[in-house]
Amino acid sequence: MVVAAARHLKPVGTAGQVDVARSADPLDALLLRVARGDTDAYERLFDLVSGQVFGVIRRVLRDPAQSEEVAQEVLLEVWRSATRFDTTRGSATAWILTMAHRRAIDRVRSAQASADREERIAQQERDVPYDDVAERVETRLEQQQVRRCMSSLTELQRESVSMAYYGGYTYREVAELLAVPLGTVKTRLRDGLIRLRDCLGVLA
Amino acid sequence: MSRPDLHMLTGAYALNAVPHEEEGEFVAHLSTCAACALEVAELEATAARLAGAVAEAAPAELRGRVLTTVATTRQERPRGRLAALAPESWPTWLSSPATMAAALLLVVSIGLAGVSWTQHSQAQRSEALARSITAVIADPGQRTVTKQLAGGATGTLVTAGGHAVLLVNDMAPAPSGHTYQLWLMAPGKAQPVGLASPKTGTLQAYLDTLDGAAQVGVTVEPSGGSRQPTTTPVMVFDLPA
Numbered sequence: 001m002v003v004a005a006a007r008h009l010k011p012v013g014t015a016g017q018v019d020v021a022r023s024a025d026p027l028d029a030l031l032l033r034v035a036r037g038d039t040d041a042y043e044r045l046f047d048l049v050s051g052q053v054f055g056v057i058r059r060v061l062r063d064p065a066q067s068e069e070v071a072q073e074v075l076l077e078v079w080r081s082a083t084r085f086d087t088t089r090g091s092a093t094a095w096i097l098t099m100a101h102r103r104a105i106d107r108v109r110s111a112q113a114s115a116d117r118e119e120r121i122a123q124q125e126r127d128v129p130y131d132d133v134a135e136r137v138e139t140r141l142e143q144q145q146v147r148r149c150m151s152s153l154t155e156l157q158r159e160s161v162s163m164a165y166y167g168g169y170t171y172r173e174v175a176e177l178l179a180v181p182l183g184t185v186k187t188r189l190r191d192g193l194i195r196l197r198d199c200l201g202v203l204a
Numbered sequence: 205m206s207r208p209d210l211h212m213l214t215g216a217y218a219l220n221a222v223p224h225e226e227e228g229e230f231v232a233h234l235s236t237c238a239a240c241a242l243e244v245a246e247l248e249a250t251a252a253r254l255a256g257a258v259a260e261a262a263p264a265e266l267r268g269r270v271l272t273t274v275a276t277t278r279q280e281r282p283r284g285r286l287a288a289l290a291p292e293s294w295p296t297w298l299s300s301p302a303t304m305a306a307a308l309l310l311v312v313s314i315g316l317a318g319v320s321w322t323q324h325s326q327a328q329r330s331e332a333l334a335r336s337i338t339a340v341i342a343d344p345g346q347r348t349v350t351k352q353l354a355g356g357a358t359g360t361l362v363t364a365g366g367h368a369v370l371l372v373n374d375m376a377p378a379p380s381g382h383t384y385q386l387w388l389m390a391p392g393k394a395q396p397v398g399l400a401s402p403k404t405g406t407l408q409a410y411l412d413t414l415d416g417a418a419q420v421g422v423t424v425e426p427s428g429g430s431r432q433p434t435t436t437p438v439m440v441f442d443l444p445a
Contacts, residue, residue, distance in 0.1 A: 035279070042274055046267065054262035056255035068263055072270055079274045083281065090249050097252040105220040146257035164221035165254050171216040172223060183212070190215030190247075197250040 027092035035082040042079055049093065050075060053100045060104040060168045070107055074100045101165070108168040149199035157192030160185055214240055218247030235339040336410050340364045347444050361441040366414055368443070370422075372407040378424055385425040387433060388417035389440070399429050417443055 027048060033041035053074055058067035078096055085095050150158055163174045175185040196202075210233040216222050217230055234241045340346060343364035350360045359372045370386070378384050378401055386397040386409055395415065400407050400422075411420065421437040 037279060039271075039274060043271060046270060050262040050266065050270075051259040052256050054266070055258045055260035058260060059258040064263075068266055071262060072266060072273075075266075075270045076273055076277060079277060079279065081280050083279060090245060091252075093256075094249040094252040097255040098248050101251065101255055102220050109224065142253075143257045143259070146253055150257075161215075161219065161254075164216065164219040165251060166258070169221065170223045171213075171221045174221070183209075186209075186212040186216055188215075189219060189221065190212060193215045193218060193247045193250050196253070197246055200250065200253055202246060202250045202253065 025091040025093050027096070028087055031078075031082055031085050031092040031095075032087070034079065035085060045078070045092075046075060049078075049096055052093075052097055056097060056100050057104040059166050060101065061107060066107065067104075070103050071100070074103050077103075105168050145200060149196050152199050153192045153195050154188075157188045157195065160188040161192040161196070164189055211237070211240055214243045214247055218244055218251045220251075235342045236335050238338060238342065241342050336367065336412075337369050337408070340367050340369045340410075349441055351439065351441070353439050357439075359439050359441070361420055361443075363414070363444055368411040368414055368420060370407070370409040370411065370420060370441075372402070372422075372439070375402050375407050377402065381427055382424050383427050383429060384422050384438075385429050385433070386411075387421045387423065387437075388415055389419040389421050390417050394421070394433050396429060396431070399425075414443060419443060 027045060030041045030045040030048070034045060050071070054067065054071045057070050057074070058064065061067045061070060074096075077099065085092060089095075150161075153161065160174055160178070163169050163177065164171060167174075169177065171185045171189060172182065174189075175182050178185070210230055213222060213226075213230050217227075222230055234244060341362050341364075346362050346364035348360060348362045350358065353359055353372075357372055357374045357376070359370070362369045362371075375384075384400045384402070384407065386400065387394040388397055388411070389395075395417070397411060397420075398409065400409060407422075419440050419442055421433070421440045423433045423435045423437045425434055
């Protein structure tokens with residue numbers, strides 16, 4: 001567990017701020033207990049993570065009913081497959097939220113498979129613009145940190161990252177919507193995330 | 205897509221922005237590029253922070269529904285996972301076929317482990333072996349066992365997909381006139397897999413097939429090897445069931 005704690009120590013922030021060293025994610029310990037069938041631990045885990053799970057799914061899917069459906073699937077999958085979680089491969093939070101985002105994306109893509117492509121592009125114009133992410137976040141430390149670090153990206157990086165992550169678009173669709181080359185989008189997504197990683201002090 | 209392009213997809217992949225039809229190729233690339241695999245892990249953790257930024261209270265009835273369903277839902281059985289090694293602790297030579305060629309010390313006899321090497325050049329063998337070893341280590345389903353051995357050596361066996369990688373550090377050279385020999389063992393049986401004479405103290409072996417064996421073992425044998433083990437193994441690893 002000492003190793004796991006060391007992973008989550010954050011380096012000094014690039015803006016000269018000293019980031020508070022965090023102890024290992026409390027969800028890690030809970031998820032390990034869940035893997036052994038501990039339903040009390042699952043209940044506490046649910047209360048800690050359901051807001052983030054539902055939030056990201058709803059931001060991507062938008063439709064409240066579908067979002068609730070996918071969130072339920074994900075939260076049950078966390079229970080069913082908790083034995084697959086391995087602390088050396090990252091935090092429990094990252095494991096759960098990566099699963100949630102991926103399920104939301106899968107739902108978007110399967111719906112899109114039958115949707116008209118032109119309609120989808122037209123929809124983008126009606127969609128809430130990416131800046132709205134900043135408007136909707138509540139003022140909590142974690143969200144403030146993410147917002148602060150998102151502003152350290154270039155506008156083009158932030159735009160591409162938001163379209164891909166919150167908008168659910170593939171990098172090809174982002175390239176088409178922004179009318180830029182594929183390589184440009186790939187670079188923006190990669191450089192943007194790397195910058196975000198370094199600003200937030202993320203260690204895998 | 206050419207290889208340099210695949211490196212550039214780590215961000216898109218971490219954001220789940222790679223189309224399904226392209227994912228397979230990229231994931232296959234990850235098994236050959238330890239640096240990419242590590243970067244993907246870090247960027248996925250970063251993307252998870254973006255999820256946290258839009259957290260929103262779930263509908264109240266969701267809690268009751270999920271908790272009730274959990275009470276009657278079976279979990280997947282644990283896979284008996286043993287101590288796993290973090291990707292960054294692997295030696296960097298794994299990503300360099302050139303260093304791999306210099307370090308490669310295992311000679312696999314034709315037919316004994318189902319692998320034949322004579323058709324390939326040394327460089328091709330080394331590159332192919334480096335890729336095979338990385339594929340096993342980077343496999344998400346891999347299992348790892350590490351042991352401290354007498355004399356201070358550390359041995360690690362990684363198994364995935366019916367293949368295995370054996371890594372031993374700080375290994376004393378075999379006594380003069382002798383060599384180390386690897387075996388696949390089952391009760392009452394031992395199948396020779398190959399010989400190894402680590403000069404730099406590091407032994408690396410790739411086992412292409414595990415053939416229903418219960419254990420991997422290493423013994424000291426006279427130079428040239430033996431048909432059956434003639435000494436007690438210096439190390440034995442149990443293979444996953």
